[in-house]
Amino acid sequence: MRTPQYAPMPGELIKDKVTGATGVYMETWCGRVYLRPARGGVEMRCKPENVLPAPGKLRGPQHP
Structure with missing residues (x-):
């Protein structure tokens, strides 16, 4: 059985493995x-x- 592919939501913090x-x-x-x-x-x-x-969360404004 194949594992479903992870599908992130816009704005979510993700990582390229x-x-x-x-x-x-x-x-x-x-x-x-x-x-x-x-x-x-x-x-x-x-x-x-x-x-x-x-892992982690975005904090505060994302642009200086």
Whole structure:
């Protein structure tokens, strides 16, 4: 039996288990998950099967 794939919600803190990158989930588009660093910056992308929920919570304003 196959385990269901994790599906994050927009704004959720997630982690790419391949690169170790942590960021805020933005969207899934064309088969890729897009996440942005919690303090802002350039979006990163990864494969949906490599996404895990990240420990911790977002705090305060996310942009300086």
